[in-house]
Amino acid sequence: MKSMGKTLLRKALMDKLTPEELENVNKSFDIIGDIAVVRISPKLKHKEAIIAEMLVGIHRNVKTVLNQISPVKSDFRLRRLEWVWGEKKVKTIHKEYGCFYKVDLAEVYFSPRLSYERMRIARLVNQGEVVVNMFAGVGCFSIMIAKYSEASRVYSIDLNPKAVQLMSENISLNKVEGRVDAILGDAWKIIETKFRGKADRVLMPLPVKAFEYLDIALIALRSMGGIIHYYDFIHVKKGEKPEKEIIEKIKEKMNRMHIRFEVVSSRVVRTIGPNWFQVVLDLKVGL
Numbered sequence: 001m002k003s004m005g006k007t008l009l010r011k012a013l014m015d016k017l018t019p020e021e022l023e024n025v026n027k028s029f030d031i032i033g034d035i036a037v038v039r040i041s042p043k044l045k046h047k048e049a050i051i052a053e054m055l056v057g058i059h060r061n062v063k064t065v066l067n068q069i070s071p072v073k074s075d076f077r078l079r080r081l082e083w084v085w086g087e088k089k090v091k092t093i094h095k096e097y098g099c100f101y102k103v104d105l106a107e108v109y110f111s112p113r114l115s116y117e118r119m120r121i122a123r124l125v126n127q128g129e130v131v132v133n134m135f136a137g138v139g140c141f142s143i144m145i146a147k148y149s150e151a152s153r154v155y156s157i158d159l160n161p162k163a164v165q166l167m168s169e170n171i172s173l174n175k176v177e178g179r180v181d182a183i184l185g186d187a188w189k190i191i192e193t194k195f196r197g198k199a200d201r202v203l204m205p206l207p208v209k210a211f212e213y214l215d216i217a218l219i220a221l222r223s224m225g226g227i228i229h230y231y232d233f234i235h236v237k238k239g240e241k242p243e244k245e246i247i248e249k250i251k252e253k254m255n256r257m258h259i260r261f262e263v264v265s266s267r268v269v270r271t272i273g274p275n276w277f278q279v280v281l282d283l284k285v286g287l
Contacts, residue, residue, distance in 0.1 A: 012054040017047060025051070030112050032103060033092030034063040037081065052085035063087045066105065076160040077109030077137075077206075099143050100173050107162040108138055113270050114205070117280065118144045121229055124282070125149035125201060132199040132220050133157065134187035134213060135206035139167035139180065146176035154180045155195060157187045188213060191220045201227045207278055208233070211249070218259060218285065225260075225286040231269070235276050242268055242277040250281060260286040 010025060017025070021044060029038040036055055040048045052065035064087045070080035081090060090106040096115045103110045118141050125131060127150040133142045136156035145154050158164050167182040183190055199220040204210040210231050217228050230250065234242045243266040254261050262284050269278040 008058045009051075009055055012058065013051065016050050016054065017044075021047065029055070031059055031062060032105065032110060032112055033094040034061055035089070035092045035105065036062045036065045037068055037105065038065060038084070040067045040084070048084050056085065064089055064092075066090070072109060076107075076163070078107070079109075081105055096140075097144060097148070099140070099147055101138055101140055101143070101170050102166050102173065103138055104162060104166065108160060108166060109163075110138060110140070114140070117269050119148065121145065121203065122148040124227075125151045128152050129200040130198055131155070131201045131203065132191065132195055132217075133203040133205070134191070134217060134220075135204065135209065136167060136182075137163050137205075139170045139182065141203055141205060142167075142180045143170055143174050143176055146179045147174060151179070155183060155199075156180055157183045157185060157190050159184075159186055188216045191216050195220050197222055199226060201229070203229045205229070205231050207231045211253070214250075214253065215257070218257075221285055225284070227264070228283040228285060230281045230283055232279055232281075233272065233276065234279055238275065242279050243281070246279045246281060250283070 013022060013025060024041040024043050026039040029036055036059065040051060048067065055065060056062050065085040066081040067084050068079050069082050072079045091104045094101045094103055094112065097119050121141060122144045125145050129151045131145055131151050131154045133154060133156045136142050136158045139156055142154040142156040145151050156167060161184055164182050164184040171177055171180050171182060196219055200222060202217045202220050204213065204217055232246050234245050236242050236245055247263055247266060264282040264284050266281045269280050272278055
């Protein structure tokens with residue numbers, strides 16, 4: 001549906017932009033609740049209102065269009081957004097698979113492109129499991145696990161105070177109080193002091209820090225081991241398999257640490273640029 005929307009947008013703009021201008025139209029955009037986040041080339045600044053109006057014509061639930069004018073950066077994973085069209089707001093409620101998430105796009109990171117991945121993980125969680133989500137954001141993975149599995153507890157950690165505040169609100173909004181705990185702080189310090197040997201399953205949905213924090217994820221697992229969902233970014237040459245490159249990277253580190261493990265499954269989560277990919281490995285660890 002989303003890719004169809006992108007195709008329709010380019011088609012709708014054919015009568016509004018020159019062929020040269022059409023070449024500069026970004027093929028991707030995100031719809032988060034009733035806000036559309038697009039990347040409009042500086043070369044099309046004079047046409048941004050037209051682009052926004054065509055997008056809204058296709059996606060009639062959209063009330064606001066924002067232009068992303070910087071990459072995602074900083075420990076809080078923030079991006080600079082510029083108002084283009086509609087209501088001047090950055091807050092909305094996003095719905096997926098029956099879960100509702102309050103987000104503030106100026107203060108927290110959120111990607112609707114991970115919706116399938118969130119449900120995939122939720123369906124893997126077994127009855128009675130204790131889950132530690134090391135980089136929880138506004139609680140999307142954690143809340144979906146609570147709604148669609150019989151996990152006994154999901155400990156959800158994030159460094160961003162605004163994300164943890166929204167996570168707490170989302171826990172109440174989705175009626176999963178008592179099963180999901182919103183915890184403010186650095187995952188390394190929190191696990192070291194509170195969750196050593198407590199987890200059956202650990203989530204690491206922050207690719208830029210996952211490799212560095214793998215050591216502490218292993219410490220969070222119970223003495224008999226468990227599952228780690230490891231996310232990473234990789235750039236590969238044409239024809240190379242992104243999953244293979246990440247597996248080799250992890251193998252080298254785990255072997256140095258003398259950790260027994262197997263890759264239960266691996267997949268490309270999404271493409272993030274030319275030959276750049278986000279990959280997830282489901283690791284079964286036996287300590």
